[in-house]
C-alpha cells in the first residue's frame with residue numbers, strides 16, 4: 175500500500191477517539207465553577223429579560239464557560255448570536271449538546287500526538303540534517319481563541335448602537351463638566367495665577383514664578399506675613415483676606431510706591447533647598463540651586479534668631495497681665511506633676527519575697543530520718559527483649575497499677591493490632607511509642623517494697639535512642655539487663671544492644687547488674703537454654719568489668735509475671751528456686767551516696783506546676799539541698815531560689831544525693847533553665863569547660879575525629895583534638911605516648927575540645943559517640 179493510500183485509509187475518527195482521553199466524568203464542573211455558572215446564568219437571564227426565552231440554558235452556560243463567566247460579554251454574544259443575529263452570519267453556534275467543548279478540546283490537544291513520520295520517511299524533504307531541524311517548543315496550553323472572537327469588535331444592534339452612543343455622549347459631558355470645575359477651583363486657589371494675569375508678565379519658568387512670591391530687602395528676608403498658600407483652605411473667602419493682610423503689611427515696609435503684588439510664599443523646605451526668594455524674577459542659576467553646605471541660606475542662619483510664634487504669643491499674654499495666671503497655672507501644673515512624681519517614686523514594686531531557708535543541717539536530718547532506702551535502676555537490653563512489658567507487669571503485680579487500667583490499655587492496644595504491648599504501654603505512654611511499639615525515651619515510674627523506694631528508668635532498646643539510654647544509665651544505682659531467651663533472639667541481641675548496653679552501663683559507673691533472662695515461656699522454660707545464656711552473658715559481663723559477685727541471673731516471663739514478684743506457677747519452671755526479681759532488687763545495695771560533696775543535680779525535665787512556672791526534676795548526683803536555698807544553674811550562670819521541693823511526690827523540706835527530686839524554682843527566667851543543665855551551690859559552682867582530658871575506653875577506633883559528648887541528658891558537639899597516650903587497662907600506666915590511633919578495647923588518654931562551654935568536672939563519666947555509634951566512654955581527669 176502506498177503512503178498516500180495509507181493516509182487516505184486512515185480512520186481519523188478512530189484515531190481521535192483513541193486520543194480523546196475525554197470522559198463524561200471530566201465533564202463535571204467543580205463546585206466553585208458550578209456556583210459561578212448558576213449565578214452567571216441568572217444574571218444573563220435577568221439582563222436579557224423577555225429575550226431570555228430565545229436562548230437555552232445550555233447556550234448560556236456554554237457562553238459563560240467560553241467567556242470565563244463575563245456576563246456582559248455573554249449577553250452581548252447571545253444577543254448577537256441568537257436574539258438579534260446579523261443576516262449574513264453563518265458561524266455555527268456552540269453545540270449545546272456538547273457541554274464545555276472547551277474542556278474537551280484541551281483534552282484532545284493535550285493528548286499525545288500520534289507519530290505519522292513513517293508515512294513520509296522516503297521523501298527527500300523529510301531527510302533534513304539534524305542540525306538544521308527546527309526545534310519546536312509546544313505551547314504550554316493549546317492555542318484557542320474565545321468563542322466568536324475574530325478580533326474585530328462585535329457588530330451591534332441598532333438599539334445597542336444607540337445606547338452606546340448615548341452612553342458615550344453622557345460620559346464626555348461629565349468629563350467636560352469635571353474639567354471645568356477643576357479649572358475654576360484651580361483659578362480660585364492660585365494666587366500666582368491672579369497676579370500673573372494682573373501683571374500680564376511672562377512666566378520665568380517654574381522657579382521664577384515661585385520666587386516672586388516673597389520680597390527681599392536690604393536687611394534680608396522679610397518675615398512671612400501671609401499664610402502659606404498651599405496650606406490655605408481652597409475657599410473663595412480666604413484668598414482676599416490673605417491678600418488684604420499681605421498688601422497691608424507690604425505697604426508699611428516697601429519703598430516702592432507701586433504696591434507689590436502678593437505672591438505665594440515659598441515653603442520653609444523650599445527655602446532651605448533653594449535659598450531666599452529674590453526680588454528679581456531673573457535669578458542666576460547658581461542661586462536657584464545653591465549647595466546647602468557651601469552657601470547656607472540666610473533663612474537657615476536666621477531660622478532661630480527671632481522669637482518663635484509661641485514666644486510672641488506668650489510675650490503678648492504676659493503683657494496683657496496674664497503672665498501671673500500662666501505662671502500660676504504652670505506652677506499648679508508643676509506642683510501636681512511633682513506630687514504625682516513623688517507618689518510614683520513612693521510606689522515601690524517589690525519583688526516576690528525570696529523564700530527563706532530554715533538552715534537545717536540536712537545531713538543530720540537525713541541520718542535521723544527513718545525514710546526508706548532510695549534506689550534507681552535502669553532497665554536495659556536489646557530492642558523488644560521485653561523490658562517495658564516486664565516493668566508493666568511488675569507494677570501490676572505490685573498493685574501500683576490496677577487491672578482495670580491494664581484492661582483498658584489492652585483494649586486500646588488491640589484496636590491498633592498491638593494487644594501484646596498492653597503491659598508495655600503502662601510505661602510507654604507517648605503516642606509515637608505506642609504506635610511504633612518501641613520505647614523512645616526513658617520512662618520513669620516508682621514502686622515501694624518494705625525496705626526500699628525504687629525508681630524505674632525504663633530505657634529504649636533501639637540503637638537510635640542510645641543517647642536516651644545513656645541518660646537513664648547515668649541516673650541509676652544498678653541495672654536490670656533483659657535478655658530475650660527466644661531461639662535466635664538472644665544471639666542477635668548479643669550482637670546488638672545487649673553488648674553495647676552492658677558496656678555503656680559499666681562505663682557510666684553502674685557496677686551491679688541483674689540479668690533477667692526473659693520470655694522463657696517461649697522455650698518451654700528450658701533450664702538448658704537458661705544455663706547456656708547465663709554462661710555466655712556472664713563471660714562477657716566479666717570482660718566488660720563487672721565483678722561476678724555483682725551479677726545475678728533470674729529466669730522470668732515478663733508477660734506472665736513469672737518470677738517477677740511471685741514464683742512461677744508453671745511446673746516446667748520448678749527447677750528455679752532462687753529469688754524473684756523483686757527480691758534481687760531488694761538485695762541490691764544502692765551505690766554509695768556523695769552526701770558530703772558539693773551539690774550537683776542534672777536536670778532531666780523542665781515543666782510547669784501549680785507550685786511554680788519553672789519546676790525541674792532529676793536525680794541529685796551529689797550533696798544536698800533544702801527549701802529556700804539559692805541555686806546556680808550552669809552553664810547559664812543564673813541564680814535561682816528553691817521555693818519548695820518534692821521527693822517521691824511528697825512535699826519535703828530537703829533532699830540528698832541519690833534521691834529523685836522535683837524542685838520548684840523562683841526568681842529565674844525559663845530561658846536559663848534547660849534539660850541537661852546542672853544545678854549547683856553558688857558557693858561551690860561547677861566549672862564550664864570547653865576542653866578536657868578523658869581516660870577513655872575505646873569501643874571503636876579512636877583518632878582525632880568529630881565526636882558528641884554525652885553525660886546524662888547533656889549532649890555537646892566537639893572533637894578529639896589529640897591523643898596523648900595509650901594506657902595500661904589495669905594499672906593505668908602509659909604504654910605509648912602520642913599514639914596516632916587507639917584500637918577497640920584499649921584505653922587512651924584523649925583531649926576533647928567542645929564547640930561550647932558546658933558544665934563538666936573531674937571524676938564525671940562521659941560517653942563519646944560518632945556517626946550514631948558509641949566509640950568510647952570514660953572518666954574526666
Ligand SMILES: Nc1nc2c(ncn2[C@@H]2O[C@H](COP(=O)(O)OP(=O)(O)OP(=O)(O)O)[C@@H](O)[C@H]2O)c(=O)[nH]1
Pocket residue numbers: 555556557558559560561562563564594595598611612613633634635636692693694695696730731732733734
Ligand atoms: N511470650 C512472651 N512475650 C513477651 C514477653 N515479654 C515481652 N514479650 C513481648 O515482646 C514484645 C516486645 O516487648 P516490649 O516490652 O515492648 O519490649 P522492649 O524491650 O520494652 O522494647 P523496646 O523498649 O522498644 O526496646 C511484646 O510483643 C511483648 O508482648 C514474655 O515474657 N513472653
